[in-house]
Amino acid sequence: MTVKASQKSASSIRSAAVIGSGVMGAGIAAHLANAGMRVLLLDVVPQSVTAEEERQGLTLADAKVRSRLASAAVARMSKAQPAQLYDPAWTARITPGNLTDHLTALGDVDWIVEAVIERLDIKREVFAAIDTVRQPGTIVSTNTSGLSAASMVEGRSEEFRRNFAVTHFFNPPRYMKLVEIVPTADTGPEVVQLLSELCEKRLGKGVVIAKDTPNFIANRIGTFGMLVTLEDTLRFGLTVEEADALTGPAMGRPKTATFRMLDLVGLDTLLHVVDNVRERSSDPSEQAIFARPALLEQLVAAGRLGEKSGAGLYRKVKGRGGSEIESLKLDTLEYGPKRSVSSPVIDAAKAAKGAAAKVKALLRTDPRDRYAKFAWSTIKKTLLYSAAQVGIIADSISDIDRAMRWGFNWELGPFELWDAIGLAESVQQMQKEGDEIPSWVTAWIADGHQSFYRAADNKRAYAAGGVYKLEEQEADMISLAALKASGRTVLATSGASLIDIGDEVALLEFHSPNNAIGGDILTAIRQATKEVAKNWRGLVLANEGRNFCVGANLMLLLMEAQNGEWDEVEDIIRFFQGSMLDLKRLDRPVVAAPHRMTLGGGVEACLPADQIIFSPETYFGLVETGVGLIPAGGGCKEAAGMAAERALAASNGKPGADLQPHLNALFETIALAKASSSGYEVSRLGLMRPQDRVIMRQDARIAEAKRAVLELDRAGYTPPAEGRIRVAGREGKAVLKVAVQAMQLGGHISEHDALIAGKLAHVLAGGDIQPGTEVSEQYLLDLECEAFLSLCGERKTQERMSHMLSTGKPLRN
Structure with a gap:
């Protein structure tokens, strides 16, 4: 039975084919795989064998040779920089083939995207071939950057033309937000609607409707x-x-x-x-x-x-x-x-x-x-x-x-x-x-x-x-700029604002330079938690800045350290830790919705939340070791707690579960200053919790976080009890330090790297206490503060901080 576009939804598009495995075709195929689709990537059959193929005794009749172009494109995806896939393993979602042997497979896909060379005659040939095998109602689109859409489908059937439009992705398709949809006079309005919904909701793109004019908009x-x-x-x-x-x-x-x-x-x-x-x-x-x-x-x-x-x-x-x-x-x-x-x-x-x-x-x-x-x-x-x-x-x-x-x-x-x-x-x-x-x-x-x-x-x-x-806006989008322009700001400091986003939910927006956390943001957090506890159903942490948060105010810390103002440095750390505890212990649900760079203190601001809604382009990591420090705003404490929870889950709740494997993994992530290359990779780094998740559409992250707050509130939210954390103690610390010594002896890290890693091991393991001891959160926060202060006093750490501020790059000294 033929399913018309008007009867389809974006969620019903499960499979796609991309014709052309060049830069754009491969990039589009990868991003469709990112969206969870099964993708068939086709290209032409090569006209000759390579020298390597000849040495292997292969000929043009061999399937490996015939699908070489698409297969090579898929092989490159897992190594591409910048990365095309959110997870390199997702190449498994893409099947390479060729237009001669696998043309009939186009009859089994929901969407066909043409991305061959920008020549009208070749595109017409491709569409003629597609028309012989596609099922009626299957949408066909072209990724042309400026050729006439109507000219491409001259001679095609009325049904083909009704289901055809331009979907012009910008390069690289994963990262560039824009997709220009260009209908022809024959394109059905339901097709434009479906493609718009598909690109926005499934692929996370921003769609504009352009006219069929040279080079579009x-x-x-x-x-x-x-x-x-x-x-x-x-x-x-x-x-x-x-x-x-x-x-x-x-x-x-x-x-x-x-x-x-x-x-x-x-x-x-x-x-x-x-x-x-x-x-x-x-x-x-x-x-x-x-x-x-x-x-x-x-x-x-x-x-x-x-x-x-x-x-x-x-x-x-x-x-x-x-x-x-x-x-x-x-x-x-x-x-x-x-x-x-x-x-x-x-x-x-x-x-x-x-x-x-x-x-x-x-x-x-x-x-x-x-x-x-x-x-x-x-x-x-x-x-x-x-x-x-x-x-x-x-x-x-x-x-x-x-x-x-x-x-x-x-x-x-x-x-x-x-x-x-x-x-x-x-x-x-x-x-x-x-x-x-x-x-x-x-x-x-x-x-x-x-x-x-x-x-x-x-x-x-x-x-x-x-x-x-009125500008059209999707139901799952919330514009903070528009809300602020309408007078919905509840309170503000120079670095952050609390905004009413409707349904008795408030949002705390950072807006300091680079959204770096300093006293202005911490003050706003303290004020916001008091306000929300009195008058609101819950709190969202999100913003519309270029990045969610690049970390703490490093310049302020460096100045105080260079001046030997250790009481001031400790006050800053304690203020940070206290503000994060206020978020964690708020008796209203808190949901964080980070995007793009969420580093160091930005991660520490997210971890106290009851849930984190990641956008796909979230680069998340506790990277303080890169500037000669360790996380001290509760990041180490939260990591130790995650290790304990994972050990308990792995042993089906049996007491005395082995902490070490889980501690080792988190130690490596933090010690090597690893940051995710996508929201999906946060899980592989060990920084995603069971209740956290990723949504494909970055523009919907604030609305989705608001929905999560309301759902937690409707379920009868109660804040997590202040529990105790089981730590690995001196034996667990010893295991971590053996790994550090091996790295140093192998020439992989410097003496100062080893010093930093040793301090980190001390904190994550809970210090020199009996293995399996249960400690309070404050105990771990005290260890964080002590280690942070001692590292701030190191000349090489101050050199690293200064180098990062002046160049934006880490220093290995």
């Missing part, structure tokens, strides 16, 4: 931005370094800025994208905008394609002191040392907090400055071009902004940026300079509107058709 505007930046760099006489200093974080964009990003993309790839827009456009002005830049043509002709060829706008050269980066001198096309860039304008932007403030500082610190003029010119052109594309590449400014945030990692999309610099004021300046403003923008301002966005009903509304329209 993100690449269209991103390419335009690169072209105008190059044009203005030459016009204002800037260097490559100067342009990148102005169009990176100073403008609320990634560190790769413009020209570093161009090298990563590939200069030849950019020319291909430029050609695609120009050749598919019938508008002379658009064709002129997307003319091939002579400079890029020269570089590509010379084989300077960017990072893949070793040289582009930058190049890396090896010298006696190691590798150095050189930059292209645009007047001579020769390379020279890359120079740092500084000016009052750039310094003001760096000092400002938040993307909006940075851009304002960039433009207004000294508007007469050459750098400010360059920034204004590139921003102005990008804003006007984006506004001119509304209704052409996408129906909503919201989708355009989301596409640029999710696809190019801009902190602000073009219309959000326009609001940040002042809509009416900036348009007046543009008009004064003779620029043509899209009529809908002038009409919007004439109607008395001061911005494209405004807060409304705990959500955000955007300009659409002359009125504000």
Whole structure:
């Protein structure tokens, strides 16, 4: 029986096939496997055997040879960096094959994704082959980055075309949030709905609906931005370094800025994208905008394609002191040392907090400055071009902004940026300079509107058709920014805020620099636990920062240690430990929802929670040994408790269970400063508890944590009793120290590493007491504090702390 798309749900899509095992095809296949799907990865049959295959006596008739391309892609997945899979073992979910021998298998899958070379003729051939075997109702999508979707399926049946759309993933598919869904005139609305639900809920992506125009949304505007930046760099006489200093974080964009990003993309790839827009456009002005830049043509002709060829706008050269980066001198096309860039304008932007403030500082610190003029010119052109594309590449400014945030990692999309610099004021300046403003923008301002966005009903509304329209938001998403804009902040310090997220649940949001835990956050935790105990059903720990928490305020600890203020250091540790105990002993449920970097003190802030909801991209680890310390905010105490609980569970509750194997595993994780490469890997590191879990969709983590709080509350929550922890004692410590000595004798760790590991062993084992002794939590916290203080006094630890603060990298001394 044929199942139509309207009768399917995202959860019913259990299997998929990916056609093409190149970079994108393999990446998509891996991410579908991440979502729990069974995946068939197919590629063409090779036309010749390799030398190695020939030595093995294999021929083109052998199955191993015929499926070599897909098999090799699967083999690379478990070793890829950055990792494509959340767990390397999940390659077992992917079956390699070839399009000749395994074509009929496409009749057994729920979703077919085409990801072959960007050539219209080849894609048409692939779809013709798929059409001979697919079951009616099976969705087929293409990962094209800009070819005409309608042209690809010309000649296919009406039923095929109804179930076809573009699903344009960005590279790398696991990490990049954006998926552009592009329907054709024939695509059924139920197909668009199903693909949107599938990409958002199963794959954890952010979806925008684009129109079937050249390069869709993100690449269209991103390419335009690169072209105008190059044009203005030459016009204002800037260097490559100067342009990148102005169009990176100073403008609320990634560190790769413009020209570093161009090298990563590939200069030849950019020319291909430029050609695609120009050749598919019938508008002379658009064709002129997307003319091939002579400079890029020269570089590509010379084989300077960017990072893949070793040289582009930058190049890396090896010298006696190691590798150095050189930059292209645009007047001579020769390379020279890359120079740092500084000016009052750039310094003001760096000092400002938040993307909006940075851009304002960039433009207004000294508007007469050459750098400010360059920034204004590139921003102005990008804003006007984006506004001119509304209704052409996408129906909503919201989708355009989301596409640029999710696809190019801009902190602000073009219309959000326009609001940040002042809509009416900036348009007046543009008009004064003779620029043509899209009529809908002038009409919007004439109607008395001061911005494209405004807060409304705990959500955000955007300009659409002359009125504000509420931004669509999934039921399982909670926006803290929108809640705060609506006045839902309960209390706040400089480092954290307590926010009402509805249903009598409060959320504590960290917002200090890098969300590092200092006195401001600890004070907020103390205040929040008192407030929640009186007036709320429970507490969520989460935020919308770049990272959940990178650890404790290392700078403060180093300053106090260098000054010999040991009482101050101890006060900091005790304040941290006490705050974590307040969370653990709160008589309301607490659920943590970490994301991305959750390190050191960030982990210690999560472990007191009754449950942890991990997002898939959570990099979780007690990494204090990397800066010469051990966890002292309760991390060691919690680890010792986990070892005891696991020993008890492994022995089916029998007293006297062997602690050592469980202690050894956690000791290794902490001593080697291991951090997970995904939320799923937390379990393998031993830091996930039975009640903790991972959800695929990062955007839903706050809503899911809220649901968990309410469920615990409905079940009649009572806080865990303050129990005692059975420890391994002096014999367990001795076992751990033998392992440390073996590592040191083998040259794997330094003398200072061994000192740190020895202190860690002492704390985790509960010190020099009788094996199997049950100790209080406070006893272990005292051991943590003592060891931490002693390590802070070590010169080599202070050197490690200083090196981490200055370079962001660990020092092995």
